[in-house]
Amino acid sequence: xxxxxxxxxxxxxxxxxxxxxxxxxxxxxxxxxxxxxxxxxxxxxxxxxxxxxxxxxxxxxxxxxxxxxxxxxxxxxxxxxxxxxxxxxxxxxxxxxxxxxxxxxxxxxxxxxxxxxxxxxxxxxxxxxxxxxxxxxxxxxxxxxxxxxxxxxxxxxxxxxxxxxxxxxxxxxxxxxxxxxxxxxxxxxxxxxxxxxxxxxxxxxxxxxxxxxxxxxxxxxxxxxxxxxxxxxxxxxxxxxxxxxxxxxxxxxxxxxxxxxxxxxxxxxxxxxxxxxxxxxxxxxxxxxxxxxxxxxxxxxxxxxxxxxxxxxxxxxxxxxxxxxxxxxxxxxxxxxxxxxxxxxxxxxxxxxxxxxxxxxxxxxxxxxxxxxxxxxxxxxxxxxxxxxxxxxxxxxxxxxxxxxxxxxxxxxxxxxxxxxxxxxxxxxxxxxxxxxxxxxxxxxxxxxxxxxxxxxxxxxxxxxxxxxxxxxxxxxxxxxxxxxxxxxxxxxxxxxxxxxxxxxxxxxxxxxxxxxxxxxxxxxxxx
Numbered sequence: 001x002x003x004x005x006x007x008x009x010x011x012x013x014x015x016x017x018x019x020x021x022x023x024x025x026x027x028x029x030x031x032x033x034x035x036x037x038x039x040x041x042x043x044x045x046x047x048x049x050x051x052x053x054x055x056x057x058x059x060x061x062x063x064x065x066x067x068x069x070x071x072x073x074x075x076x077x078x079x080x081x082x083x084x085x086x087x088x089x090x091x092x093x094x095x096x097x098x099x100x101x102x103x104x105x106x107x108x109x110x111x112x113x114x115x116x117x118x119x120x121x122x123x124x125x126x127x128x129x130x131x132x133x134x135x136x137x138x139x140x141x142x143x144x145x146x147x148x149x150x151x152x153x154x155x156x157x158x159x160x161x162x163x164x165x166x167x168x169x170x171x172x173x174x175x176x177x178x179x180x181x182x183x184x185x186x187x188x189x190x191x192x193x194x195x196x197x198x199x200x201x202x203x204x205x206x207x208x209x210x211x212x213x214x215x216x217x218x219x220x221x222x223x224x225x226x227x228x229x230x231x232x233x234x235x236x237x238x239x240x241x242x243x244x245x246x247x248x249x250x251x252x253x254x255x256x257x258x259x260x261x262x263x264x265x266x267x268x269x270x271x272x273x274x275x276x277x278x279x280x281x282x283x284x285x286x287x288x289x290x291x292x293x294x295x296x297x298x299x300x301x302x303x304x305x306x307x308x309x310x311x312x313x314x315x316x317x318x319x320x321x322x323x324x325x326x327x328x329x330x331x332x333x334x335x336x337x338x339x340x341x342x343x344x345x346x347x348x349x350x351x352x353x354x355x356x357x358x359x360x361x362x363x364x365x366x367x368x369x370x371x372x373x374x375x376x377x378x379x380x381x382x383x384x385x386x387x388x389x390x391x392x393x394x395x396x397x398x399x400x401x402x403x404x405x406x407x408x409x410x411x412x413x414x415x416x417x418x419x420x421x422x423x424x425x426x427x428x429x430x431x432x433x434x435x436x437x438x439x440x441x442x443x444x445x446x447x448x449x450x451x452x453x454x455x456x457x458x459x460x461x462x463x464x465x466x467x468x469x470x471x472x473x474x475x476x477x478x479x480x481x482x483x484x485x486x487x488x489x490x491x492x493x494x495x496x497x498x499x500x501x502x503x504x505x506x507x508x509x510x511x512x513x514x515x516x517x518x519x520x521x522x523x524x525x526x527x528x
Contacts, residue, residue: 005034009041016049027435030107031057043086046076050183053078054435056107058089069094073106079114079163111436114163121154121165122176122185128399128460130190132167149456150428153208154189156452157443173347177202180429187440191393193424195350203434204427206441208448212420213351214394215335215342216401218384219415220326228504232315241308248301249275255294279305320502331419336365341388343379348372348391355421366421376400380414394420395457399464406468408476 002025006012012035019025033052037045042059046052052059053076064070073090080087089102125131129150135143144167146155158165168185170176177192179185181202193211194204230238249272256271278284278301329338344351348370355367370391374382379390380400390397397416405412430437447453 001030001032003032003034007036009037009045012045013049016051019051020049023432025051025055026433027056027438029056031055032060033057034060034062036062042074046074046086047078047084050431052076053084054110056435058106060092064093073098075104075106075108077104077108078110079117081115083115083117111161111439114161116162116164118164118166119187120168120179120185122168122170122179122188123150123190124170124173124176126190126396127403128395128457128464147460149453149460150190152456153444153447153453156447157440160443161439177429180431183431186430186434186436188429190428191426192429193426195354197350198429202429203432203437205430205437206444207425207427208444208453209426210423211393211395211426212423213391214397214420215329215389215391215417216380216383216397216414217329217335217339217389217417219413220328228320228502229316229508230504231319232312244304245272245276245279252294252297252301255297275301278302279308281305281309328415330417332362332366332421335389335417335419336362336369339369339387339389341371341386342366342369342391343374343382343388344370344372344391345375345379346373351391351421363421377404380405384413389417391421393424399461402461402465403468406465406472408469408472410465410469 004012004015006015012033025031031051037059042061046059051057057075059074061072061074062069063072071092072088073092074086074088076084076086078084087102087104089104089106089108090098090100092098123130126148128148130148131146131151133145133147135145137143154165168179170179176185176188176190177198180188187205191209191211192198192204194207233241249268252275253268253271278298284302329335335342349372352367352370352372355363355370358364358367374390376390376392376396377400379388379392380397382388383390394416401412401414401416405414407413428440430440
């Protein structure tokens with residue numbers, strides 16, 4: 001308990017300002033001011049200062065004279081059924097002691113019920129946490145509709161504490177918190193990261209979220225795969241196939257010669273040609289079936305060719321239609337080594353300074369790549385055309401990608417990294433030592449424990465993705481969608497093969513044509 005005795009109104013004003021700047025009082029501190037003021041002075045003094053109006057304060061005002069001493073006890077209720085008011089809750093006389101005049105206690109809890117009052121708040125559009133949208137009514141009037149997970153939680157808290165809110169206009173995120181710091185706004189119900197320099201200016205509610213600063217990058221494109229016909233089998237299998245193709249014709253040719261030497265017209269080149277044809281699935285040559293031993297060997301070769309052919313064709317089809325994309329950077333070290341630049345909005349200047357002074361080599365390397373200033377949309381568009389990444393809270397990036405970059409089939413050309421810089425604890429900015437912090441914290445915890453906050457976020461993300469897909473389908477139906485930014489699809493909506501998939505086959509055909517031309521030219525020269 002703090003007791004202040006002064007009959008000077010100017011001193012009481014100075015004390016109210018000094019105690020606020022020096023953070024002398026919290027709600028559990030009981031302040032008793034003993035003074036001698038007129039009722040008019042009390043009604044002017046109490047509402048004008050946060051220390052007297054919002055904190056746990058009572059005034060013991062000396063009203064009698066020396067012959068008949070009498071004191072009145074006054075307090076200020078910012079929120080009551082009759083609105084904000086200065087009320088006299090008791091009086092004291094030497095003969096009777098304290099006599100109550102009101103059911104209000106000496107140190108009344110002021111913030112369990114706001115009695116339908118309208119409180120000032122500040123916020124700004126930052127999805128999926130908070131968004132504002134102007135909607136025209138049927139009568140032509142314009143109303144503001146709010147949505148977002150933080151708004152839903154704030155709306156639930158407002159319904160329990162029985163208040164409505166007035167959103168003060170702000171021009172920047174700095175002004176959002178500046179209004180809170182000045183106590184013009186009672187709360188900024190929007191996610192803010194707890195940084196040391198911000199805690200010096202205002203307090204935070206209960207930490208209800210960890211904002212993972214993650215990277216948004218373009219998904220790796222499928223590079224031209226001239227080895228596509230080679231990928232279905234491993235190198236060891238190819239070596240084994242080549243070895244059998246070379247060795248088997250000689251073995252079969254020897255069996256044919258040993259069994260029927262009269263068939264001298266069957267040369268090793270002809271046997272090689274026939275065995276290679278069987279491996280490639282051509283017609284079965286009858287000229288190799290001269291003996292039982294050759295038939296057994298050819299049958300074994302046919303079984304081998306059948307198994308190998310089915311396995312190769314199956315793996316080839318899978319590798320062409322479901323290609324293995326290049327690995328994408330996911331953790332901080334991979335991203336720092338991969339990109340040339342990391343962009344972040346203007347508020348990232350604080351993060352940039354923090355990373356630059358960090359003892360971690362990775363964070364210092366990140367700071368050397370950082371450029372602050374571009375908005376999220378600018379950073380995402382730049383990541384699509386440059387070797388860069390954009391750094392922002394994970395959920396914020398995910399929402400924007402779903403809303404602006406979702407294709408008709410639900411896919412996107414951007415991804416959010418699995419790793420992050422570090423989890424940043426977040427809360428709602430409130431004035432230092434706000435007396436209603438306990439109520440806000442209790443209701444925030446209750447919302448989190450009920451699983452409502454995560455459900456609101458998931459529902460919003462799903463609705464955003466579906467809305468974006470519908471928008472893309474409408475654009476595609478009206479031929480407005482940029483075809484260069486969509487995936488190649490056929491009439492059935494199935495993915496089609498591009499030159500990136502089939503490049504290996506064309507290269508093999510070209511090499512075969514060149515080789516056959518050289519062989520043909522050699523034959524002509526040999527005959528001449």
